[in-house]
Amino acid sequence: MSSVKIGTQKLKVRELKPRSRADVTVKVVSLGEKRSVIGKDGSSHQVMDVLVGDETGSILMSVWDSNIPKISQGKFFTIEDGFVSVHRGSMRLSLGRSGRLIETQGTFEANTQNNVSNKVVEDNYRRFR
Known part of the structure; x- marks a missing residue:
């Protein structure tokens, strides 16, 4: 029996939307x-914002604690169970609760002309306590 991932799908950066969960392969552009x-x-x-992208666009990614030393400019990663949050009107990619940062190989150049973090978005999600 194969394992089934619920709630995530393989997406390109330009397809990311606020509050979406996705698997995405990206190149680290800048730290x-x-x-x-x-x-x-x-x-x-510890947290560090990193600009990552694929051939369709780029996005800021928040990298936390033990994942920071893994990151360096020019490396390729597959983000499994990534989560898109909105911080001050800007989309940010981060690892979900069960997310994984997996170093991989790639040959594409990141499209920094379409930085989806530069687009102002609204997050209509309301937290109730």
């Missing part, structure tokens, strides 16, 4: 500054 943040649980974490 931002690593910074320390305090999580909801009060613990300290």
Whole structure:
């Protein structure tokens, strides 16, 4: 019996939408500054924003803690169970709760002309407590 992934599909960067879950293969274009943040649980974490993309577009990706050392400019990764969030009107790609960052091979150039993080989007999702 084969395993079935629920909730994710293989997408290109230009197809990503707010709150979507997807598997996507990207190339690391540039690295931002690593910074320390305090999580909801009060613990300290490291985070770095990285511009990644494929031949259809690019997006900012938030990389956390133990995944930061894996990232370097020019490397290719498959993001399994990626999640698209909206931060200050800008789409961001991150790993879902069970997400994985897998180094892979690639030959494409990232399309930085279509940076989907530069497009202002609305996130109509409301959190109820």
